[in-house]
Every structure is written in structure tokens, then in C-alpha cells.
Amino acid sequence: MPETGIDVRETHIGAVFLVGDRAYKLKKPVDLRFLDFTDRATRERVCHREVELNRRLSPDVYLGVADLHGPDHRVCEHLVVMRRMPEDRRLSTLVRAGAPLEHTVRVLARTVARFHAAAERGPRISEQGSREAIRRRWEDSFAQVRPFHGVVLHQETAGEIERLTREFLDGRDALFERRLSEGRVVDGHGDLLADDIFCLDDGPRVLDCLEFDDRLRWVDGLDDVAFLAMDLERLGAAGLAAQLLDDYAEFSGDPAPPALRHHYTAYRAFVRVKVACLRFAQGDDSAAGLARAYAGIALSHLRLGRPRMILVGGLPASGKSTLAGAVADRLGAAVLRSDRIRKELAGITPEDSAAAGYREGLYGPETTRLTYDEMLHRAGELLALGETVVLDASWSEAHHRLAAAKAAERAGSPLAQLRCWAPETVTAHRLATRTGSLSDATPEILQHMATDVHPWPEAHTVLTAGTTEDSLAQALAYLD
Structure with a gap:
């Protein structure tokens, strides 16, 4: 059964008259800067255009355009005629x-x-x-x-x-x-x-x-x-x-x-x-x-919607890679790992060992500089594409962190800095028992790095001695 009576719905640019099983749509003669309906010919054109365009999605609803005649029998207005929806x-x-x-x-x-x-x-x-x-x-x-x-x-x-x-x-x-x-x-x-x-x-x-x-x-x-x-x-x-x-x-x-x-x-x-x-x-x-x-x-x-650069750093076995992955999964972000990039630049697979003494071999100052430069270059490209990036590295040297801050600024992206920390007994146990890690760090490397790390006052410290869920909750609370 068609609905009875007349109902009028008004907006800032028009009015709809609901009569029986039909709806009649009127354009108001208004000028709102982004549209100008003050001319009747414009309103007529727009009515026909509305029917044409809306038939793309709802052809059985838009029935046509009706001309409204005044007492002198001249056309004075135009109405879009539609099938009334329940x-x-x-x-x-x-x-x-x-x-x-x-x-x-x-x-x-x-x-x-x-x-x-x-x-x-x-x-x-x-x-x-x-x-x-x-x-x-x-x-x-x-x-x-x-x-x-x-x-x-x-x-x-x-x-x-x-x-x-x-x-x-x-x-x-x-x-x-x-x-x-x-x-x-x-x-x-x-x-x-x-x-x-x-x-x-x-x-x-x-x-x-x-x-x-x-x-x-x-x-x-x-x-x-x-x-x-x-x-x-x-x-x-x-x-x-x-x-x-x-x-x-x-x-x-x-x-x-x-x-x-x-x-x-x-x-x-x-x-x-x-x-x-x-x-x-x-x-x-x-x-x-x-x-x-x-x-x-x-x-x-x-x-x-602000694409962010998130640094996740800390000493070896501090849980930074685990936290970086968890943060990226939660935020839908990309992860860039210095351990992987370092070996890619050297032409070896990430799983291959490149173990060497402290600041020697692939971990010497020049290779480390190239690794951070490449990581920040890739991060800049991802930020420009609207991706949030999580950068997993030790971030133990202040000049690398300064370079990251400048890269984030160039990309118009905020920078967040997380420092992972766990007691020495925990990190020592992790180093002794972990398998499948891309890192080549040893207990000796850890000892050297612990005495050589630059202060990082800008970072928020995340305690990583507990579960991954606990660490993630701390990180997200800070990031939010």
C-alpha cells in the first residue's frame, strides 16, 4: 500500500515532497559559493543531470524530471521525480x-x-x-x-x-x-x-x-x-x-x-x-x-592518520625485535630491521652468520653508517607513501637518532622513540638460548655495547622482561 498524506523534507539546497508512492525533489534558488542554483535554467539542467547520474546505481528509482507550471501555464520550476523508498x-x-x-x-x-x-x-x-x-x-x-x-x-x-x-x-x-x-x-x-x-x-x-x-x-x-x-x-x-x-x-x-x-x-x-x-x-x-x-x-x-616513524632500540637480547614486530602488527606498519639490511648490503642472506668482534667486519663504523643510511632512505620512501614504519635497530649512537629525526621531519611525520630494557640476567639467558635470530651478537658484544651506548633521554623505556603482551601494552600506551 502506498503511504498517504504529504511529507516535506528540507535541506540547505533543496526540499523533497513525499506524496503517495512518489517523491518530488525541488532545488532551492540559493547561492552557497560552492553551488549556484539562482537561475531556473541551471536548476533544470541539474535536475536532468541528477536523474542521469543516479540511474547508474538505482535506475528503477529515478523516473524523470517534471516541469511545474504556474497559473499562467508557463514553466516556473522543475522537480526530480522518484519512486518513494520505504x-x-x-x-x-x-x-x-x-x-x-x-x-x-x-x-x-x-x-x-x-x-x-x-x-x-x-x-x-x-x-x-x-x-x-x-x-x-x-x-x-x-x-x-x-x-x-x-x-x-x-x-x-x-x-x-x-x-x-x-x-x-x-x-x-x-x-x-x-x-x-x-x-x-x-x-x-x-x-x-x-x-x-x-x-x-x-x-x-x-x-x-x-x-x-x-x-x-x-x-x-x-x-x-x-x-x-x-x-x-x-x-x-x-x-x-x-x-x-x-x-x-x-x-x-x-x-x-x-x-x-x-x-x-x-x-x-x-x-x-x-x-x-x-x-x-x-x-x-x-x-x-x-x-x-x-x-x-x-x-x-x-x-x-599521521604516518609515524617509530624507533625501537636497545641492547642485544633486550626484546627490541619482538616488540618492533608486535607494534607493527598492531598498527599495520612496515618493519625495517638493521640486521637484515646490513646483510642485504653485504650480499649475504639474513640467516647467514657475519659474526665478528665489536665494531669489526660487517659491524664496523662504515658498514654501520651505510646500514642506517639505507634504513632511513627506505623509511622515507614508505612514509611518503603513507605507511607508518617501525625501525628495529640498537640506536645506540646519538647521531643515528638525530639523522632519523631529520628524516621524519622531511617526511612531515612525527617521531616516536622506544628503548627496550631488561635485566642483565634476562638478556644473558636470551642470548644463551635463542635460535633463528638474525643478530650475530654474543655476550661479549653485549658487554661492550652496554658500556658504549650514548644516553637516550628522548626515548620512552619499555620494560621487556615480561610477556610480549605486557611490553606491547606499555609501548601502545606511550604511542597513543
Whole structure:
């Protein structure tokens, strides 16, 4: 049975009239800088464009465009005519009701990935996914939100969002270039929100793509789906948001680093900050709280999305390699081990012994310098691609740590320093009993190093005499 009565839903750019089994969508004659609907011919064109674009995902919902005639029988307005969707199947409604949606989210991820696979691509589209294009989008939003600093948004929050955004973009040119070369930028949806998705028995209907500016719809596929992930998080379904991104990565074959997921999620949250501020300016006082909530999501993800350089050091058998691996596993980071790189540079396999006296052979000063230089070079490349890196080495000399700090600064990445420590009885036992280690350290080497290590006041000391889980908990507490 069709629903009876008339219901009106209003946004900052339009209104939807729900009548029976139909929905009629009107464009408001507004100029919001990022769109200008003040001309009727523009509104007509945009209505037809909306139908054309949305039929890509929901062809049975978008029925056409109706001309509205005035008393003089002249056309005075245009309406997008749609099949009315059942309110109780709206994704946002189901999320708020706590419905089991794991299967639904997986179907949605597959739907969006399939849509992106078939979407239009090309040089003009790819250009909008470049680092500079993304920077312009951010800066445009910053400029529009800035008048609301101190009125809607806290100055400190807004300032940190701007600072962290620029820090990420400044150091990540290689990441965005790789995304372009892999064809990740598509003519997407541009406005994926849980309010506009309906979960029907025969599959989801995804509505209301961004139609008024093609450039805002030409985005990285991850950027596109991150909008919905952000919206699910806002609705209190952070688990579903993470699942959506994981499932999308699986179906699209997208190996994007976690930092890029966080960055795009933050960007989409800030888009909604801008929209909420505009609604506030139009007289909706309740939009102020919404803007602050979205700003909190944006800031959280910008903090989480900072590719970090993490030094994990200590004397031989202090547990640094075990901790480095555990930290990397937990953070989804890459691990670079000095023991492995040292032997690679020498042309031998990591498992081969290169045992020598203290500061002799492969462990002499020149080989050690080359090893650290190569490790930091590789770390810089990974940071530029958005990867957090964990560097497993003794870090016993201050000038190596200074070089690491400079490399992290060049990459626009924060540096964290962890020093592993265990009692001498523990390290001696480990040296005497361990097997399969890449290290060639002996008890004698350990004694020499213990008396020759440079002070490391910048490091956070992790006690590694207990279990790996205990050491990891200490490290993560410091890193967080």
C-alpha cells in the first residue's frame, strides 16, 4: 500500500515532497559559493543531470524530471521525480535501531566496488584526485568554515585540523601519484550517506549522488566510500564503518595504507562540518552541535592518520625485535630491521652468520653508517607513501637518532622513540638460548655495547622482561 498524506523534507539546497508512492525533489534558488542554483535554467539542467547520474546505481528509482507550471501555464520550476523508498529500510534508521547489518554492509561494499570498477576514468577525472586538487578542496572548506571559528567551532580544534591536514599532504606526494597511476580516481558518487541508502530485499538502492559539480564527484574510490564509513561512525556504528572499508578493500583490490583511510574519512567529516555551518547560518541553531561532532570525527582521524616513524632500540637480547614486530602488527606498519639490511648490503642472506668482534667486519663504523643510511632512505620512501614504519635497530649512537629525526621531519611525520630494557640476567639467558635470530651478537658484544651506548633521554623505556603482551601494552600506551 502506498503511504498517504504529504511529507516535506528540507535541506540547505533543496526540499523533497513525499506524496503517495512518489517523491518530488525541488532545488532551492540559493547561492552557497560552492553551488549556484539562482537561475531556473541551471536548476533544470541539474535536475536532468541528477536523474542521469543516479540511474547508474538505482535506475528503477529515478523516473524523470517534471516541469511545474504556474497559473499562467508557463514553466516556473522543475522537480526530480522518484519512486518513494520505504522509510523503515533507510540505512540510517536501521543503524539507529541496532539491526544486524554485517551482511548488508558487505553487500554495500561490493556494490560500491563494482560501481567504481565500471565508472568513467580519464585524465580530467584523475586530475581531481591529485594531491594539489585535494589540497584545494580542503582549503576551500577551511575558508568557508573560518567565519564560524569561535562561534560554532573551537579555535583550537579548527586550528589543529588545518595543521594536521597540511602536514599530511605536504609529505605524501608519492602516495597520491601512486593512486593516480593505479587508476583509483573515478567518476564516483560524491555524497554517500546512510540517510540516502535503502536496504531492500533485492539489494540496496543508493540515491542522491553529487550532481551540481562534476569535479567534486571525481574522487579516489577510497575517498568516495570513506564518506559512508564516516557517516556510519557518526551514527555510533564504528565497527560497521571499519568493516565497510575492509570489505571495500577486498572487493576493489585496493591496498591503500591505513593513513589514507583516515585522511579521507577526516575530509568527509569536515565536508559535513561545512554543511552544518551553512545550516547554522541559515538559522538552524541545532546545526552547531552537529558541526562540532563532525569536527571531532575529523580531528580524531587526522591524528590517527599521521604516518609515524617509530624507533625501537636497545641492547642485544633486550626484546627490541619482538616488540618492533608486535607494534607493527598492531598498527599495520612496515618493519625495517638493521640486521637484515646490513646483510642485504653485504650480499649475504639474513640467516647467514657475519659474526665478528665489536665494531669489526660487517659491524664496523662504515658498514654501520651505510646500514642506517639505507634504513632511513627506505623509511622515507614508505612514509611518503603513507605507511607508518617501525625501525628495529640498537640506536645506540646519538647521531643515528638525530639523522632519523631529520628524516621524519622531511617526511612531515612525527617521531616516536622506544628503548627496550631488561635485566642483565634476562638478556644473558636470551642470548644463551635463542635460535633463528638474525643478530650475530654474543655476550661479549653485549658487554661492550652496554658500556658504549650514548644516553637516550628522548626515548620512552619499555620494560621487556615480561610477556610480549605486557611490553606491547606499555609501548601502545606511550604511542597513543
